[in-house]
Amino acid sequence: MLAQEILLRAKKHVFTNKSAGELSKIRGEGLDFCEIRPYEAGDDIRKINFSASGKTGELQTNIFNENKQINVVICIALSSSLHFGSQRLKSEAIAEIIALIGCSSIKQQNQTQLVFFADKTQSLFQLNNTGDALRAIEAILSWDLLKTKFDFQELSHYLLQQKKSMAFIIGDFYHDHDYSLIAHKHQANAIIVRDKLEENPNFGAELDLINPEHGGCVKANIGKKLALKYQTKLHNQDNKLFSHFAKHRINAGKLYTCDNAFIKLSQILRS
Amino acid sequence: MFSFEYPYVLLLLVLAVACVLFCKEKKRAIYFPNTELLGSLTRSRQWLLNTLRLAILSLLIIGLSSPIKTQQIILDNSKGHEISLILDASGSMAHLDKFRIVKAIMVDFISKRKTDKIALSVFADFAYTVVPLTYDKKSVIKMLSNIEIGVAGKRKTALYEALFLSSKLFNNSKSKERIAILLTDGKDNTNSIPLEMAIERAKENKIKVYTVAVGDQRDYNVDILSHIANSTGAKFFSANSQKSIEDIYKQINQLEKSEININKYEKKIYYFHYPLSLALIFLWIYFWRKNTWNLNK
Numbered sequence: 001m002l003a004q005e006i007l008l009r010a011k012k013h014v015f016t017n018k019s020a021g022e023l024s025k026i027r028g029e030g031l032d033f034c035e036i037r038p039y040e041a042g043d044d045i046r047k048i049n050f051s052a053s054g055k056t057g058e059l060q061t062n063i064f065n066e067n068k069q070i071n072v073v074i075c076i077a078l079s080s081s082l083h084f085g086s087q088r089l090k091s092e093a094i095a096e097i098i099a100l101i102g103c104s105s106i107k108q109q110n111q112t113q114l115v116f117f118a119d120k121t122q123s124l125f126q127l128n129n130t131g132d133a134l135r136a137i138e139a140i141l142s143w144d145l146l147k148t149k150f151d152f153q154e155l156s157h158y159l160l161q162q163k164k165s166m167a168f169i170i171g172d173f174y175h176d177h178d179y180s181l182i183a184h185k186h187q188a189n190a191i192i193v194r195d196k197l198e199e200n201p202n203f204g205a206e207l208d209l210i211n212p213e214h215g216g217c218v219k220a221n222i223g224k225k226l227a228l229k230y231q232t233k234l235h236n237q238d239n240k241l242f243s244h245f246a247k248h249r250i251n252a253g254k255l256y257t258c259d260n261a262f263i264k265l266s267q268i269l270r271s
Numbered sequence: 272m273f274s275f276e277y278p279y280v281l282l283l284l285v286l287a288v289a290c291v292l293f294c295k296e297k298k299r300a301i302y303f304p305n306t307e308l309l310g311s312l313t314r315s316r317q318w319l320l321n322t323l324r325l326a327i328l329s330l331l332i333i334g335l336s337s338p339i340k341t342q343q344i345i346l347d348n349s350k351g352h353e354i355s356l357i358l359d360a361s362g363s364m365a366h367l368d369k370f371r372i373v374k375a376i377m378v379d380f381i382s383k384r385k386t387d388k389i390a391l392s393v394f395a396d397f398a399y400t401v402v403p404l405t406y407d408k409k410s411v412i413k414m415l416s417n418i419e420i421g422v423a424g425k426r427k428t429a430l431y432e433a434l435f436l437s438s439k440l441f442n443n444s445k446s447k448e449r450i451a452i453l454l455t456d457g458k459d460n461t462n463s464i465p466l467e468m469a470i471e472r473a474k475e476n477k478i479k480v481y482t483v484a485v486g487d488q489r490d491y492n493v494d495i496l497s498h499i500a501n502s503t504g505a506k507f508f509s510a511n512s513q514k515s516i517e518d519i520y521k522q523i524n525q526l527e528k529s530e531i532n533i534n535k536y537e538k539k540i541y542y543f544h545y546p547l548s549l550a551l552i553f554l555w556i557y558f559w560r561k562n563t564w565n566l567n568k
Contacts, residue, residue: 081304146302174305198304206561208300209309217300218310219317221561229312234305 003095003137007130010099013262014107032065070166071113072105073159073186074098074127077171078118078143079150080212085257086197091145093193094170095137096261101168102133113162116140117155118148146212152177160185173241183248190245190252191268192238199234202227276337276539283335287328291321316560323557330550334543342538352387353404353446355437355478356380359455360418361395362425369456369485370420372513377454378412380520390440391415394433396424396461403440430459434469434480434499441476449478452523453499456486466495470502479505483519486511 036052039059052060076098082090098114105112105127112127114136125136150171159167159182167186169179172193182188206221220226238254245252253268255261275281303309356377364370381389389411391401401418402411423429434453441449451473459466473480480503482496488509500507508519 080302083302084304172304201303201309206298208298209303209306210300211306212302212304216306216310218303218306218313219296219298220309220313221316222309222313226312226316230309233308233312237308 003134003141006092006096006099006137007103007134010096010103010133010262011130014100014103034063034065036060037063071111071163072101072168073162073165074101074112074114074168075155075159075170076114076116076140077150077152077155077169077173078116078140078145078148079171079174080145080148081172081174082193083145083212084198085195087195087258090172090193090195090257091140091143093255093257093259093261095140097170097191097193097255097265098140099133099137100262100265102127102136103130106130106133115158116143117150117158118143120151120154122154122158147214149213150175156182162186176241179244179250180248183250188248188250189269190250191265192241192252192254193257194254195257200227200231272341274339274341276339278336280332280336283332284329287325287332291325291328320557320560323553323560327550327553327557330546330553334546334550338542338546340540340542342540344536344538352384353390353441353444353449354384354387355390355392355404355440355449355451357392357394357398357433357437357451357453358415358418359395359428359430359457360393360420360423361428361457362420363428363457363486363490365420366456366486373454373485373516374415374418376513376516376520377415379517380524381408381412381415383524384408388446390437392433392437392440393418393423394429394436395421396427396429397463398429398433398436399423400436400440404444427461428455428457428459429461429463430455430457431464431466431469432459432461435464435472438469438472438476438478441478444476447477449476450505450523451478451480451503452483452520453480453496454483454485455491455496456484457490458492458495466499470499473499473503479503481505481523482507483516484509485516 036049037060039048039053039061043061047062047064049060049062076094082094084090085092102112102114106129114125114127116123116125116139123139125132125139127133127136152175155169156177162185165186167182167188168191169182169188170191170193173190179188179190201222202224203220203222206219209218209220210216211218222230242252244250251269253264255264255268358373358377360370364373385408388404388406389402389408390404391411391414392398393401401414405411430453434451437451437453480499482500482505484491484493484496484507488511491509493507493509496509497507508522510516510519
């Protein structure tokens, strides 16, 4: 898929959609009503809800979600395993996610950073306009993912140095890592990009499965039984991962390459 | 002793092991993430398939090298005889149940000659060879038991022809001592072969012809039978009772033994079908394991 095509589709979704105007959950100045709570010293007296105060007999104040610019950091955990896909590559699905989040963030005039983490290196893109988003999409589409290894320490180190942001961590999350520190500092979102075929590899044929990271080969004649076994084991791993995310209040969701990225992403971020 | 008929074929085992280790099947290959997890699930299965492959190849090679169990049967014939038994089966032998008695004594005689080669010929109207010289006593005894009076006619006695025919059995013999035991109760009355010619042939083949006359002395010609025996360096016996016939065969049984060719036999028992059957079973398991997805689809 061409980078231009991905961007255009994302722009169409983002700029014609009004429902997802505010992604921030941070309390503060804004028009997005959140809740009514008793007045506390220091609260803005302009926000006192007199109607609610009259009913309860004590001062009540309106609380809104923050409406000011926020920092958005999109972190892409690039690994060789992203070079897989039945209908389209996982890397292409990630390109679409970048386009959607990027465009949405640009629309809200947020400070947006995109960082690719591959091996021990980082590639930083400041997304100020759609042109920047296009370059970032082109970068991931042309990335030689084979023999690329994701280094979690790099990601963790980078995010811990950043000021409080809304962080999106995007990858296929095949390895066990501790995201608690990141979640403690940032409002973290994990988007797990997978392909249906890699979760249920019922190829029904004898194949040499090559590990794209180190080139190791596994000979497998995967049938229904073995595929089910694999699926169960992977499901257990994923459950463990989701428990970890839930424990540390990380908003997480799985997005398949065959999914409509915009709808799925909206569902994940609203949950 | 257990061995292989073609042991050099076993060298192919090295090739089989090398093949299983290094000759990889060319299959469609795809990049697949998380092969570590998948590999842990398929490792045992792959090991089983490789083992089966190696076992099948090895068993086929073992089958090809033809495993055998060799049993050496050495017939110690260094002190044995080549004996041709010539039996009168003419109608007159039925008288006083002579034929049955003689047969029983001959069976006993044959079974005692464990290391001798025995041949059997019968004669009446004509003479024919029932069994040529052989170590297979069982066959000789069986054939002898099946012979009845009349198998070669009933009316005449082709004695000289029988002697002549029996002498021919020794044509290819390398034995130094050759013996024929001619048993009759009558005189030659066919004139198919002249007496002297028959004796000459026996002498040419260096055969000692022991002549045994049974029954009434008036029925057989003592002179001729003695002449045959004496001319060939043997003896003439006459008997008119079962006991005396038995004694005659006992005497012959005690004859001086001479050297004849040593025969060594190797009895081979083939076992190639066992590894082949096992290979077939393994092959079936191999295909079943390999194509299991077809059944599970």
